[in-house]
Amino acid sequence: MAEYTIQFNKPAMLGNEIAYIQQAITNGHISGDGEFTRKCHAWFESELGVAKALLTTSCTHALEMAALLLDLQPGDEIILPSFTFVSTANAFVLRGARPVFADIRPDTLNLDESQLERLVTPRTRAVVPVHYAGVGCEMDAILEIAGRRRIVVIEDNAHGLFGEYRGKKLGTFGSLATQSFHETKNLTCGEGGALLINDPQYIGRAEILREKGTDRSRFFRGQVDKYTWVDVGSSYLPSDILAAFLYAQLEHWQEIQQKRRQIWEFYAANLGDWAEANGVRLPVVPVHCQHPYHLFYLLFPSLDNRQAFIQHLCRKGILAVFHYLPLHLSEMGRRYGGQAGDCPVTEQVSDRLVRLPFYYSLSPTDLEMVLEAIVQFKGS
Ligand SMILES: Cc1ncc(COP(=O)(O)O)c(C=O)c1O
16 A cells, blocks of 8 residues: 555544543443443434444444344345445355345446345345445335335445435434444444444344343343343444544544545546546436445446556556445355346446545645546546
C-alpha cells in the first residue's frame, strides 16, 4: 500500500477513540457488553428505531447469528444476490442451507426483485437483499413477495448505515438486518458489526446465541440467579475496547457523513463529461433512495478497459479497486450448480466495475489529483 500517494481507504479518526478506549480500561471492563457496548446499543435503537441492536465481532458474525436464528435444516434455501461478499452466502451455508443466486438490476446493482418470485420454492426460508453502495433495494416488492410466500427478510446492510428507502432507514425493513464496522465502512472499529432485530420474537434467543448459548444476559440483568447452557451458540460479542472506538465514531456520525457527501458529490459533479465521452457509467441512485455516500464506482465498457484504467491510476500513485467476483461462478458457487450465464448482469458488472478512493480524510487537493488522473484516461 505504501507506494500509493492516494490509497483506496483510510479509517476515519474523529478524536475521542483513544480516550474512550482508555476509559474502558479504567472502568475495569474490557470484555463484552460493558459501558460502551451499552451506549452503542442505545444509539442504534434510538437513531434507527430498531427493537434491539446487538454489537457483534463482524457483519459476518451478525449474518451467522441470523442464520442460527432461522433454525435452518439441510436443504433449506436462501435467496441472495450473486454480486455480494462471500459472507452473505457463507453464513447460511455453514448451517447446511443452499444458496440460490439471484441476478442484480443493471441500474442500482441490487438484487433484481423481478426474479424473486421465480426463485422461491417450498424450501425457501429467507431472502437476503444487499443494499449495494447503501442504495436501497426495492423493498416494497421484496417485502410483498416475502410476506406472501412466508419467507424471512434479512437485510445485509453492511454498506447502508444511514441510507433510506422511501424515507425509512435501511436496516429497519427486514425481520433482521446486519451492519459492518470493518475499516472500509463509513463508521468503523477495525473489525465489528451489529445484528439489528426488528421482529421482537428473535430478541431473547439472539442474546443467548451471542453469549455462547447461555442465558448470561438475563443473569446480568438480574432476571435469573445463575446462568447456564440453554441453547446452541457461540461468542459473537466484541470487547468493550472496540465498542469504545465505535462509540467515538457514532458521536460524530454527522461529521463523517457530511465529509463523505462532499467527496461523493465532487466525483459525481466532475466526472459526468469524461464518463460520457468514454462510455463509462456513473452510479445510479433512484429518487426514492437516500444513499449514505459509502462508495463511488465507475462502470467501464469492458474488462480490458477497466483493467487499463486501474493500471493508469496505479502509475499515477492512486489505488482504485474492483469489487465482488460473482459468487455463483466461484469454486463454492459452482458446487451449488452455478454456471456461466446464470446471472448475466452480475457477470458483466463484476468485470467492469471499479471503486475510486473514498475516505474521510481525502482532502480537496487529493480529490483534484484523482480527478486530473481520471480525466487523462481515454478509454479506447
Ligand atoms: C455486502 C457485505 N456483507 C457482509 C460483509 C462482511 O462484513 P465484515 O467484514 O464486517 O464481516 C461485507 C464486507 O465488506 C459486505 O460487503
